[in-house]
Amino acid sequence: MKKIIIFLLAVVIFLLCAACGENRQGGSESGDVYFLSEFVLPDAEYGEFYKFDLKSVKVLDENGKTVDKTVGIDSIIWPSGKKTKLAGTSVKLNEVGQYTVNYIVKGTDQIFEKTLFCKDTQGPVISLGENIFIPERAVIGQRVILPEGTASDLSGVEGEVTYSILDPSGQEVAAEAGGRFTAKTAGDYLVTYS
Numbered sequence: 001m002k003k004i005i006i007f008l009l010a011v012v013i014f015l016l017c018a019a020c021g022e023n024r025q026g027g028s029e030s031g032d033v034y035f036l037s038e039f040v041l042p043d044a045e046y047g048e049f050y051k052f053d054l055k056s057v058k059v060l061d062e063n064g065k066t067v068d069k070t071v072g073i074d075s076i077i078w079p080s081g082k083k084t085k086l087a088g089t090s091v092k093l094n095e096v097g098q099y100t101v102n103y104i105v106k107g108t109d110q111i112f113e114k115t116l117f118c119k120d121t122q123g124p125v126i127s128l129g130e131n132i133f134i135p136e137r138a139v140i141g142q143r144v145i146l147p148e149g150t151a152s153d154l155s156g157v158e159g160e161v162t163y164s165i166l167d168p169s170g171q172e173v174a175a176e177a178g179g180r181f182t183a184k185t186a187g188d189y190l191v192t193y194s
Contacts, residue, residue: 044116046122051090124159140185
């Protein structure tokens, strides 16, 4: 009977120790609990190399006092759901949307999530075909040929380019196929590529 009680006592102690180990998940090896100072990640622009400012992030103890610990970036979860380990302090952002940035207190296993928003606020670049120019002058009745335009974005997506032509009175001029129109009145014509 004494052996059974000792065995049961050993099992209970083992289970309690295992439970304590599970409760420390997210804590440091020493059992200390840390927090990060409040900060917000500035929005990012699509296609840029985003540099994380780790020096301004302070590690705090449970009383809110700054401690001699530093933070790093453990991983980043992209808007598409892919997870990337970050070796340095910058990353090229080539997805638009909400990123989850996992900060880690160095020397611990404590992870803190922060949200980073990436937007594409820069419009596409419109370019005209090489060696083709828009004529500066035409005479009444002359057929004017507009160069074809192309649009490309940082994402690599190419869009359709349209154009509108306004005559000197502000009336829209119908264009023929291939970007041709006939100058019917004297004055400045406005050509807009979109």
